[in-house]
Each structure stands twice: as structure tokens, then as C-alpha cells.
Amino acid sequence: MIPAAFEYYRPKDLSGVISILEEHGDDARVIAGGHSLIPMMKLRMADVPHLIDLQDIPGMSEITVTADAITIGAMTTQHDIIDHDGLATAAPILREAALQIADPQVRYMGTVGGNVANGDPGNDMPGLMQCLNATFTLVGPDGERTVPAREFYEAAYMTAREDEEILTAVTIPTPKGGYAYEKQKRKIGDYATAAAAVQIIKDGDTCTAASIAMTNLSDTPIWSEDAAAALVGTSLDSVALKAAVDAMLVDIDPSEDNRGPVAFKRHVAGVILTRAIERAWSRA
Amino acid sequence: MSKKMHISLTVNGKQEEFLAEPRELLIYTLRERLNITGPHIGCETSHCGACTVTIDGKSVKACTMFVAQADGADVTTIEGLGNPDSLHPLQEAFKEHHGLQCGYCTPGMITRAAKLLEENPNPTEDEIRFGMAGNLCRCTGYQNIVKSIRAAATEMNAAKEAAE
Numbered sequence: 001m002i003p004a005a006f007e008y009y010r011p012k013d014l015s016g017v018i019s020i021l022e023e024h025g026d027d028a029r030v031i032a033g034g035h036s037l038i039p040m041m042k043l044r045m046a047d048v049p050h051l052i053d054l055q056d057i058p059g060m061s062e063i064t065v066t067a068d069a070i071t072i073g074a075m076t077t078q079h080d081i082i083d084h085d086g087l088a089t090a091a092p093i094l095r096e097a098a099l100q101i102a103d104p105q106v107r108y109m110g111t112v113g114g115n116v117a118n119g120d121p122g123n124d125m126p127g128l129m130q131c132l133n134a135t136f137t138l139v140g141p142d143g144e145r146t147v148p149a150r151e152f153y154e155a156a157y158m159t160a161r162e163d164e165e166i167l168t169a170v171t172i173p174t175p176k177g178g179y180a181y182e183k184q185k186r187k188i189g190d191y192a193t194a195a196a197a198v199q200i201i202k203d204g205d206t207c208t209a210a211s212i213a214m215t216n217l218s219d220t221p222i223w224s225e226d227a228a229a230a231l232v233g234t235s236l237d238s239v240a241l242k243a244a245v246d247a248m249l250v251d252i253d254p255s256e257d258n259r260g261p262v263a264f265k266r267h268v269a270g271v272i273l274t275r276a277i278e279r280a281w282s283r284a
Numbered sequence: 285m286s287k288k289m290h291i292s293l294t295v296n297g298k299q300e301e302f303l304a305e306p307r308e309l310l311i312y313t314l315r316e317r318l319n320i321t322g323p324h325i326g327c328e329t330s331h332c333g334a335c336t337v338t339i340d341g342k343s344v345k346a347c348t349m350f351v352a353q354a355d356g357a358d359v360t361t362i363e364g365l366g367n368p369d370s371l372h373p374l375q376e377a378f379k380e381h382h383g384l385q386c387g388y389c390t391p392g393m394i395t396r397a398a399k400l401l402e403e404n405p406n407p408t409e410d411e412i413r414f415g416m417a418g419n420l421c422r423c424t425g426y427q428n429i430v431k432s433i434r435a436a437a438t439e440m441n442a443a444k445e446a447a448e
Contacts, residue, residue, distance in 0.1 A: 001328050005286035008306035008352040038348050039330055053353055103418030105333060105396070108342035188417045189331055
């Protein structure tokens, strides 16, 4: 498998990246870990005449944890997330999700920035970031702006990022309460048949707040406000659980592929969300 | 064809300098340019792990990295771990515990296992299975691979203690 030829750039700073993006428009792509882009280039499904490698840009792999917020540089790998003690304490759902992505070798290379910026509905981080109400930092010719994860995804591989912008960091309000990332996949390395990210806050025996997002069940991740609302004010009895699942099933729109027909995916989505809510509740 | 670029790599401690197209995949650089044929091409789609090498301290599938990305990197392959006169403890253990049958996946298995034991010198069976999940074997059913890695860990830990 030999990809089409390309010009290779390894700029030393962000302005160097942006000037190449400005010059070549959508003929240029940035590469982080490359574990989505390179397979597509090998299959010649992605045509990238100008490839910009981000590995020499300083400061893009930093993780900062404070009481209020967590900032993760775009070049942080899944392996870095799993390995980071501060993150494991402050936002254990990130580690739980990262451990379910791909396999060890891929996790050494695959980055948070690539996972959220690519716009592949199969990627796990976009739904997780919607659950956690993350914001993405984008840097372009006109400077820096932030976009909420919940407004970033427009369609499969279509996002709010402009061609000449680069996603540099993800910022998350430090999560509170119980958590779970639950994923059903056919085999190690596969994308989800269905996955659910859940955060729940409990006061006494009552759920006071919840956030729920689903992965690979539509052409974007689905943050289901109605599913979360169905839990708030309840003690998560079976009626509340069923109401949450029913609300989620209204919001998703899976399509048939080799992971199964639509009815099967809807069934799995319900099972996975129920498990995720129960696990998050048990940790709340 | 795009223009060639100057590449500088350290492979198994030896400095290599050459001109290559940036699109060349690292596994072809190793096998066809440098005649380092330990890393194998299995699936060539980032699944099977037969091409696993260590790059700057990470286990990487060499079929999913352009040589341009590896410019300046330090690469270790199975050839850098041991040789016929002095086998690595993992090579010894795979031989002893029948950790291979056809042998095709073995260089990738052992290269990955070496990194796993570096990060976790005393892994449980579950940790070995999880840490080796990026390497496929179609012969052994994995049982003896896990056994071999456990045995190598014990051996390496004993040797380390004896040295201290």
C-alpha cells in the first residue's frame, strides 16, 4: 500500500503551520499521530498534497489540571492520558475511555487533538468531550477562538474548524460526581457498535445533574439533553432508567453497516447506556 | 513523485543517512532499504502488529508511519534486542515455552513485550493480555505467548535482583 506522493513540512511553530495552510487551503492537512490519516492515505481515500507534521511544535502535549479546569494539548496521546496520575484523579472518565480506544501501539501515537478534530463519528473522544462540556481552542490567521464541543460537529468529517485553522487544545471544566465510559465493540481496535459517556451528580439518594453523550450512533456524536433530564430529580429507579434510554433513542439515528442493522444498534445503544448510567450512579 | 528528503535515523544503535521520498512507510525503509527484515509486514493496515518496532520509547506499528515522521528518531527492532549467540530473555522464553509456531508474528510480539516489561516489569496475566492486544497470532491461541512473557519477566527480575 503506497500513498500518493506529497510534500512534507515539519514547522517549528504554529505560525509556520498556519502560513502553509493559508497557502494551500484544503490541499494541506496537519498530521498529529497519523493513525486515522495515514490509513486513509494508504487506501488513497485521502489525497493530501501537502502534509504538515506537528511533532516539532513546542508545548502541544501539555496537560494542566486545576481545581476548576483541565487543559489538554492537542498532541497529547491516548497513552499520555492513561499514564497521567493527575488526570486519573481529576477526570477518571478520560482514562476509562482512552483504555478502550484501539490497542497499545495505536494509543502511543493517536492523539486527543486528532481524535476530536477529525470528525469521524466512530471516534470516542468527541462524544466524551460533549458529555464533559469541553471547549476546543482553534488557532488561525485571525488569532485564537474557542468552540464548544457540543457545537463543533456538523456531519461526518465536517466540523466548525476552518481549513486554515488548527485545533491546539481541549479545555474541560473539572468533572464532578460519578462517571462511566461504556463501549461495545466487535474486537480490539474496532470502533464502537455503541458507546456512552455518562457523568452523574448525586445528592443523598437523588440525581441532581447528569450529562449523557453517545458515540457512533449518528453521523455526529449525540449529546442527549433529554436523556439526562429524564434522570434529574429521580433516584434512578427502573422507570427513570427506561425514560432516559427512550429519550436517547429518539435522539440517535444509526445507519446499517458491518456492525449490524439499525434495530440491533438501537438495542445495543440501550443496553450500553443502561450499563453506563448504573456504573456512573454506583460511583456518584 | 515528490522530491526526496534527507533522512537521518538511528536503528539499533547504528546511524543511517539516506535520501527517501517522505511517503515511504517506515516498514519498507527498514526491510528493503536497510535490510532489517525482523519486523514483518502482516496486514499492512495497523491491525496485526507484526511490524512493531520501538521508536523513541514507544511501541509503534511501522506500517503506519512515514519515514519523514521518523526523521531524527531512535528505532529499535528485534535485531537490536538479541542475537543468535546471545538471546534476549524474551527470545529465550519464547523458545523454551513454545511461544511461537510459524514465527511470523514473533518479532513484533517480542519487540512489543520488551516495551511492556520495561513499563511494567511484573505484569499479571490480564495485564499481559491487555498490553499485547495490538499483536495478532494465528497459531498459538496466545496461551504460550502469555506464558513466555510471564517467564521472561520472572527471569529478568531475578537477574536484576542478582545484579543488585
